[in-house]
Amino acid sequence: MNTPVMLKGHVYVGPDGTKLPAVTRILRIAGYLPDYTGIDPRYAERGKKVHSLTELYDAEEIPFDDLLLFYPEYAGYITGWKKFRDTTGAVPVPEWMERMVYHPSMLFAGRLDRVMMFGEKAYVIDIKTGRGGNRTTLGTRCQMSAYWELARVNGAPPIVGAIAVRLPGDDTFKPDPISQDFPKYLSGFMAALTCYRMRMEHGMMPVSLGPMDTDPDEDPEDWI
Secondary structure, eight states: OOOOEEETTTEEEOTTSOEEOBHHHHHHHTTSSOOOTTOOHHHHHHHHHHHHHHHHHHTTSSOHHHHHHHOGGGHHHHHHHHHHHHHHOOEEEEEEEEEEEEOTTTOOEEEEEEEEEETTEEEEEEEEESSOOOTTSHHHHHHHHHHHHHHHHTTOOOEEEEEEEEEOSSSOOEEEEEESOHHHHHHHHHHHHHHHHHHHHTTOOOGGGOOGGGOOOSOGGGTO
């Protein structure tokens, strides 16, 4: 598995020191995803914490009841995630929880929230907090297709689909199937990657996104 390291500022770096742009950065610069510069940092903190707590639950490191006891302010999110697991029977693939990987030939990277098994079928799962957002946009479909490609070249079980699981924080979950036409939307991501590289080459990066060294890898749409 091709695992990058991260330096200060959430920069992906390959084993030879090459900086690798994150999937969401590529898509924002190409205009496929919105620029959420200036988002309230409370949303970011909430999203990161929910990701961390659901990972603890899936890894069975802390019992469910203890998570609710220790983190009561996040109880609605943790309960919603447990209900998703219980209702669907989805089982996480242990080595594909919050997994950072990169593409050895296309030279981009990303963090996959989960690869989960629904019976014999594997899906990419994207965990979202908050109540808004249409997850079937062009940008989101291209994003999930890029994750599909990262999973494919890094030895994950064959992926048949992608689902966004929104956790509003009220003990519920809202599944949103995104796409199963991965090859079609991967071509859209590759167009965005070409756009990104051309803008890098010609010094045309949007000022609002900052230099690569300070661009967070997290997807702001996870939080709102």
